[in-house]
Amino acid sequence: MELGLQSSLFDDPSAGTRFAPLAGSVRRRHLTAGAWVDVLPGWLTGSDALFTRLADGAAWRAERRQMYDRVVDVPRLVAFYDEAATLPDPLLDEARDALTTYYRRELGEPFATAGLCLYRDGNDSVAWHGDTIGRSATEDTMVAILSLGAARPLTLRPRDTDARHRRGGEVVKFALGHGDLVVMGGSCQRTWEHAVPKTTRPTGPRISVQFRTRGVR
Numbered sequence: 013m014e015l016g017l018q019s020s021l022f023d024d025p026s027a028g029t030r031f032a033p034l035a036g037s038v039r040r041r042h043l044t045a046g047a048w049v050d051v052l053p054g055w056l057t058g059s060d061a062l063f064t065r066l067a068d069g070a071a072w073r074a075e076r077r078q079m080y081d082r083v084v085d086v087p088r089l090v091a092f093y094d095e096a097a098t099l100p101d102p103l104l105d106e107a108r109d110a111l112t113t114y115y116r117r118e119l120g121e122p123f124a125t126a127g128l129c130l131y132r133d134g135n136d137s138v139a140w141h142g143d144t145i146g147r148s149a150t151e152d153t154m155v156a157i158l159s160l161g162a163a164r165p166l167t168l169r170p171r172d173t174d175a176r177h178r179r180g181g182e183v184v185k186f187a188l189g190h191g192d193l194v195v196m197g198g199s200c201q202r203t204w205e206h207a208v209p210k211t212t213r214p215t216g217p218r219i220s221v222q223f224r225t226r227g228v229r
């Protein structure tokens with residue numbers, strides 16, 4: 013796929029490709045209602061080549077969905093690898109296994125699946141939602157995201173059945189850059205929502221890799 017990612021735009025190829033250790037470096041921010049977000053900027057260095065391999069080689073699908081009386085394009089490309097599937101790159105196995113090692117005691121189970129999103133430009137986005145398909149509708153879980161390519165903010169806001177009660181300024185923003193890790197944990201999927209908003213600024217492509225536990229989407 014020709015996406016115009018300028019190599020060397022993001023990192024120094026001579027530095028090699030490697031994951032920084034998670035222990036001692038991940039920082040947690042507690043939100044409300046038992047939700048939290050962990051971040052580690054620059055978790056993966058040297059990931060330009062990984063971006064290109066995934067852009068070219070992942071099983072990207074364009075989805076369409078019903079929106080009121082129309083069928084519309086989902087504004088991003090997606091690929092999903094369940095627990096039985098071979099991941100599209102060995103570095104993703106490495107990422108998943110490092111996350112499992114670090115979080116297993118707290119999470120109680122391994123990370124099992126990988127969902128990929130490709131945001132081709134600022135017009136691609138994901139609207140406010142929680143990942144609430146499966147056990148995450150009722151149980152705490154973790155969704156760990158490796159961000160590659162252009163920086164885009166991941167925004168979070170508390171879920172409120174009555175949007176009028178939502179106070180201004182309650183949106184929390186994480187700037188996700190090339191190689192960064194963010195983990196949404198605790199009750200985050202059911203008590204908060206997240207989004208990657210559209211932007212009118214010139215924006216290069218971004219790939220998000222989401223690791224989840226079995227039976228959670």
Ligand SMILES: O=C(O)CCC(=O)C(=O)O
Nearest residue numbers: 129138143157208220222
């Ligand atoms: O692009 C991201 O990092 C978030 C994607 C997301 O929220 C999802 O696929 O459920």
Ligand SMILES: [Fe+2]
Nearest residue numbers: 141142143206
């Ligand atoms: Fe999500």
